[in-house]
Amino acid sequence: MEHLMHNYYEAAAVILFGIGFMNLLLQSNLIKKFIGLNIMDTAVYLFLAAKGFIYGRVAPIVTSGEAVIERFVNPVPSGLVLTGIVVSVSVTAFSLALIIRLYKVYHTFDMDEIMKLAREEEKREY
Numbered sequence: 001m002e003h004l005m006h007n008y009y010e011a012a013a014v015i016l017f018g019i020g021f022m023n024l025l026l027q028s029n030l031i032k033k034f035i036g037l038n039i040m041d042t043a044v045y046l047f048l049a050a051k052g053f054i055y056g057r058v059a060p061i062v063t064s065g066e067a068v069i070e071r072f073v074n075p076v077p078s079g080l081v082l083t084g085i086v087v088s089v090s091v092t093a094f095s096l097a098l099i100i101r102l103y104k105v106y107h108t109f110d111m112d113e114i115m116k117l118a119r120e121e122e123k124r125e126y
Contacts, residue, residue, distance in 0.1 A: 009050035016043035052077025
């Protein structure tokens with residue numbers, strides 16, 4: 001329990017990931033599924049940012065000419081988080097556009113209903 005208090009960002013990230021994953025598995029509404037996926041994304045970004053942070057260190061910007069490596073944090077996790085956020089926004093926009101298209105065709109957000117209607121449509125074509 002003592003280590004949990006020092007790693008509360010990581011614990012919060014794991015809890016958020018679990019919430020998003022259960023939402024993704026248990027919901028049949030496509031919008032709610034996608035919200036669960038976005039919660040999972042956010043949990044991964046929080047976890048990466050928490051792992052890249054070291055208390056007492058600063059961003060790796062050399063201003064005084066002194067470049068002691070022990071004073072700086074690793075910039076790679078921050079770069080990964082920023083790249084992930086950009087990709088996540090793009091995937092969000094694309095997925096919501098697909099969900100809107102599915103709604104226009106099937107008039108529902110329910111995944112089970114969409115699958116049933118798609119199978120019925122496929123049977124009618126053949």
